[in-house]
Structures are given as structure tokens and as C-alpha cells.
Amino acid sequence: MDATIYDVSRLSGVSTATVSRTFSDPGRVREATRRKVFEAAEILHYSPNAIARAMARQRTDKIAFLICKKDATILDEFYARICESIMRRAIQSDRQLVISTAADWAQAASTAQNKQVEGVILGGSAQADMVSEFQSKNIAVVLVNHRMPGFDLPCVVSDEYGGMCLAVEHLLRRGHRSIAMIAGRLSPYIAGERYNAFLRVMREHGIEAGAGHIGMCDPTVESAASAARELLSRENRPTAILGGNDVIAAGVLKAALRLGLRVPEDLAVVGFDDSTICGMVEPELTSVHIDCRRIGELGVDCLHALLNGEECPPVTVVPAALRVRRSS
Amino acid sequence: MDATIYDVSRLSGVSTATVSRTFSDPGRVREATRRKVFEAAEILHYSPNAIARAMARQRTDKIAFLICKKDATILDEFYARICESIMRRAIQSDRQLVISTAADWAQAASTAQNKQVEGVILGGSAQADMVSEFQSKNIAVVLVNHRMPGFDLPCVVSDEYGGMCLAVEHLLRRGHRSIAMIAGRLSPYIAGERYNAFLRVMREHGIEAGAGHIGMCDPTVESAASAARELLSRENRPTAILGGNDVIAAGVLKAALRLGLRVPEDLAVVGFDDSTICGMVEPELTSVHIDCRRIGELGVDCLHALLNGEECPPVTVVPAALRVRRSS
DNA sequence: CTGAAAGCGCTAACAG
DNA sequence: CTGTTAGCGCTTTCAG
Numbered sequence: 001m002d003a004t005i006y007d008v009s010r011l012s013g014v015s016t017a018t019v020s021r022t023f024s025d026p027g028r029v030r031e032a033t034r035r036k037v038f039e040a041a042e043i044l045h046y047s048p049n050a051i052a053r054a055m056a057r058q059r060t061d062k063i064a065f066l067i068c069k070k071d072a073t074i075l076d077e078f079y080a081r082i083c084e085s086i087m088r089r090a091i092q093s094d095r096q097l098v099i100s101t102a103a104d105w106a107q108a109a110s111t112a113q114n115k116q117v118e119g120v121i122l123g124g125s126a127q128a129d130m131v132s133e134f135q136s137k138n139i140a141v142v143l144v145n146h147r148m149p150g151f152d153l154p155c156v157v158s159d160e161y162g163g164m165c166l167a168v169e170h171l172l173r174r175g176h177r178s179i180a181m182i183a184g185r186l187s188p189y190i191a192g193e194r195y196n197a198f199l200r201v202m203r204e205h206g207i208e209a210g211a212g213h214i215g216m217c218d219p220t221v222e223s224a225a226s227a228a229r230e231l232l233s234r235e236n237r238p239t240a241i242l243g244g245n246d247v248i249a250a251g252v253l254k255a256a257l258r259l260g261l262r263v264p265e266d267l268a269v270v271g272f273d274d275s276t277i278c279g280m281v282e283p284e285l286t287s288v289h290i291d292c293r294r295i296g297e298l299g300v301d302c303l304h305a306l307l308n309g310e311e312c313p314p315v316t317v318v319p320a321a322l323r324v325r326r327s328s
Numbered sequence: 329m330d331a332t333i334y335d336v337s338r339l340s341g342v343s344t345a346t347v348s349r350t351f352s353d354p355g356r357v358r359e360a361t362r363r364k365v366f367e368a369a370e371i372l373h374y375s376p377n378a379i380a381r382a383m384a385r386q387r388t389d390k391i392a393f394l395i396c397k398k399d400a401t402i403l404d405e406f407y408a409r410i411c412e413s414i415m416r417r418a419i420q421s422d423r424q425l426v427i428s429t430a431a432d433w434a435q436a437a438s439t440a441q442n443k444q445v446e447g448v449i450l451g452g453s454a455q456a457d458m459v460s461e462f463q464s465k466n467i468a469v470v471l472v473n474h475r476m477p478g479f480d481l482p483c484v485v486s487d488e489y490g491g492m493c494l495a496v497e498h499l500l501r502r503g504h505r506s507i508a509m510i511a512g513r514l515s516p517y518i519a520g521e522r523y524n525a526f527l528r529v530m531r532e533h534g535i536e537a538g539a540g541h542i543g544m545c546d547p548t549v550e551s552a553a554s555a556a557r558e559l560l561s562r563e564n565r566p567t568a569i570l571g572g573n574d575v576i577a578a579g580v581l582k583a584a585l586r587l588g589l590r591v592p593e594d595l596a597v598v599g600f601d602d603s604t605i606c607g608m609v610e611p612e613l614t615s616v617h618i619d620c621r622r623i624g625e626l627g628v629d630c631l632h633a634l635l636n637g638e639e640c641p642p643v644t645v646v647p648a649a650l651r652v653r654r655s656s
Numbered sequence: 657c658t659g660a661a662a663g664c665g666c667t668a669a670c671a672g
Numbered sequence: 673c674t675g676t677t678a679g680c681g682c683t684t685t686c687a688g
Contacts, residue, residue, distance in 0.1 A: 080402050096444075253610070343674065
């Protein structure tokens, strides 16, 4: 059997309470005592049992990250980035992290239910009932890359509106007047922000824009490519296309190249997310950089604030930036 | 406060032991009793406390997946795939999963040390001392995508040798005689398997091959592209290049296109991993498919076997396959 | 600064 | 099939 606090207590000649203190807050025991305890622990290869600790303290220091977007998992680079950043931040703050995807919502819920998780970060399109369920169980909730007006919970989002403005302004500056968008199945919140930004900037520049400039597709290269093909075969084909993310933009690029169009000369292509895809394709993709790392960090920070009963801004907006590359 | 087993016991009029049984193994209590218990639980919104359970049972049902490759995290699609599959499988078998990367090895070790983790799956180039450390703590270890001769632990790998054979044979069949390889910093084990396969197949076809056919690069598109540029500017340039993974192959593709070479007419390119990159680039990449899903599943299964004291084959090889696309 | 002792919520013999 | 009871290993008052 592994050594317990009793063994250490016996060997070091102090009480178990002191051993406990020595490990959880060394400052509260006298230097000499501390030394004795650590020595004994060393000899016995003792290390505290986190389970017993959680049981006694009635808290687990465990949080969860739940990716709520259908089909979006860790395999989606965007969420993988957020996830990675959350992992790092969670470690820094000595919290354990459990990760789930929408696919196992039931599992996630039961994990939380079993009093193991004190707070959750919900990524993507969280459902209202999920949120209320957590909140009713007194589990802190933070939204990431999503907003839910009407709910009292902090959320961390990228500046979708601003990002889109940057992209459109960039294209206008390059002389484009006929700009189309191909959106994947983005969440209404994000789609809305971007659409409004698009319309506003276009109109500010005296260009009438409307639904005719918006194409739709599934979030796959193939689907994006065929949506692009459709757009590009119109008699008044656009000279620039904005993809809802880089996968879509890559699809547009493929479609264009196969139609014999030169990019960026005949068609400019701009993506969203600034993922690794941008560097893979030829020509490299201009893309709106979304600061996933920051989003993840802030998500964890908000959750901590909540758990510590501190104030936390209801919405945090992380700036986006445009990374201009050869495709535009 | 949340309801406990005592509350349920009181309300339902049975002992706590019976409540416990009802939840952990309903079959062991009479139907009527079970109903009473569940009803009471319902009323009280009771759900078992996993922490207390773990404490009493002296087991956590928790396993870990640790990605040991430097810089490789969840952001690396290859590991993300394995990870995803491990997540699924772990859920199916009611185990909690904690995920760590090499970057937080210290953290991972301490998590394990705190008696929270009963077994770990090590992905990539695990260090011998890591492994012994775990084993000395009586934590079960399984290797995934790696082998460590001399250690007594199960490992699950892809058929690197076979995969490479498929790729080379494919190129030979297409008439290529001058084939080069650009390897990233693969682990010695994998590099070795592939190199041997390459040499064997080439020689079987009467082609002398050696180190001169092997280029090296960092695992980035840029580095791969410059390695490819070097190879392609030799007077006797190869007519086909095998990339150690798809990122490298994408780099080769870029370099070739920029040199004005047509792919596959002037140069055939083949990647490894069959990742989403293959479909992003134009032309699409031929690649050796590695069955990450299966590797992950088998990894979990092996770990379970170990934890249950069952037999487990020391090495499991998952077949690879070639996905032929336009680039070759 | 340190010790004694009462739990935290659940499980697992052991009896019945 | 069900109840009794003794822990699991640690934290945390409350005294001293």
C-alpha cells in the first residue's frame, strides 16, 4: 500500500493535522517541523491523495471544457486551439480539466452531476437547457465563442464584427467592388455579426450588398468548392470571396484554380481563423486571425473569477487581426 | 447541500448499503426496493458522489493520455485523432480521461502520483524514465505509436513498414525510378521502419537506394519546402518525393508548384497520415492512411486488459492503407 | 504553532 | 435480499 498521512505522522513524530498543513500550506508550520515532515514523506515516498483531499475539502478543483458544436471536436483546429489554451491555463491554476464533446453530452452531464466538476466552459452553440441545467446544479458556466443574451453568464468572444470589417476593407482597398461571402453553418450569433459588418462596410463605400452576395455551404472543402463554382460561373462573377473559415476558403481556392482562374489576379480569397491551412495551400491564404489562445485563457480566468465569487465582465471581446498573404 | 446516500436511505426506508447497491448494481436488489430507492432519489435530486465513491472503493477508474512528442499536442492532427478516439473509447467504458502534453510532464506526473490515475497511454516518444516511474508506482502503461524494446509493456503501432511499402510500390508501378524521401523529425523507431521498407522495396526492384535519397527537415511546411527545393534543383532531380507526413508533403507540393513543376506529371508527391490537409491542397495528396481511430481504441483496450489483469499482446500492429489521389 | 477528533459520502465485508 | 459497521485519507474546527 501507498504511504498515508498517518505513516508520515508517525515517522515524523507530528500529528496528521500538521502533516496536512505542511503539504497544503507550508508557511503555517515552523521551519524545523516542515523539514521533519518532508523528510519522513521522502523516505516513505508519500504523496497526498487527491481524492481524499477532495472528499475532505468538499471541493474538487476540477473544471470541464465542453465543445457544443455538432461534429466539432478536438479535430476541429479552431476548437483544438481553444482547448489547448484552456489546458495550459487550467494547469497553471492547479485545476484539473476534463474535456468533452457534444457527442457525449450525456456523459458530460453526468460527470458534472456527480459533483466532480465545479465549473464548465461551454464552447460553441450551447443550448439553453444545458446552461440552465448546470446553473441549477450550482455549477459555474462560462461561454466561449458564443453569446446567450438573457442568460446571466460571462462570455468570451472574438471580435467577429471587427474582424469582418478588416477583411472587407482590405478587399475594397485592393479595388474589389464585387465581393461575395460563403458562410459555413456558423452559429447565428457569429453569422449575424459578420453579416452586419459586411453590409455596413460595403454600404459605407457606396456598394449595395445583400443576400445575393451570400453563398452557403457545409463546412467541408468539397461543399465549399461547389458553392464557389456556382458563384464563379455567374455572368457577373465576384472578384473576391470571403470564406467563413479557412477550410471553406481552401475550397474556394480549389474551385478557382480548377476553373483556370488565377488567385489573386482573377479572384481574391480570404479566410477566417488563420489556421495552419493558410500556409499549406498555394497561394497562401489571407485570413482573419482569431486569437483562440487568448479566448481560452480568458475563459478559464472568467470561470475562476466566478468560482471565487469575484466580479467578472459579462462579455469579453478579443480583438481580431488580418493576416494578409498571397491569396488577396 | 446536496442530498447524500443517507437522505435517500432515510426517505426510502432502506439502509445506506442498499441505496449504494441500487445505484452501483441494480440487479442485486429486489425490484420493489429498487423502485422505492429511485423514487426517493428522484425527489431529493440525489446523484452519487463520485469522489466519495472513489475514496471508498480505492479506485478512480481514471486513465490518462499523455502526448510525449515535443511540440506535438492536440494541435497536431495526428495526435488529435488518436486523442479523439481515446476519448470516445474511454467514455464507452466508463473511465474518466485526463489529457496532458509533454509540455506539462511535471503536472502529468503529479496527477498520476496523487493516485488519481490508474493507467496511462503514452503517445509518441516516451522516455524510459517516464515509463519506469509510472511502473514503479504501479500504474499501468501502454504505448501508442511507439515501441520500447526491453520494456514489458503493450504497444499499439501502425504498420509503418507495410505503409511505406505500399507507397513505394505505388510509385514504382507508376514508372518512377528516382524516388526521394523527406523525413521530418520522426521517432527513430518509425524512421527506421520506413527507411528499411523503402530500401527493401527499391532493391527488390533492382534500384540502388541509400542515404542520398533521404532529405531531412523540420516538421513545418516552410522547412519541408526548402528541403524539397534543394532536392529538386539537383541535376538528377527525383521524379517522386515521399513526405514523412502530410505537412511535409504539402511543403513539397508548394516548392514544386513554385518551381513551375507540374504535379503529378513532373513530380509525384506522396504524404503520410492521410490527414485533412490532403483534401485542402491542389492537387489533392496521395497519402498513406494511418488508422488513428483504431490505434486509440486498441490503446484503451490494452490498458483495460492490463488493469483487469487480463492478457494483452505485447505489440499490436494496425494495418495501413494507401489513398491514391491526384498528386501521384 | 500544534494536536485531538469529528467528519466528508460511499462501499464492502460480514451477518442475518 | 438487506442491514450493520468499520473504514477510505485527508481537512478543519477548536483547544491548548
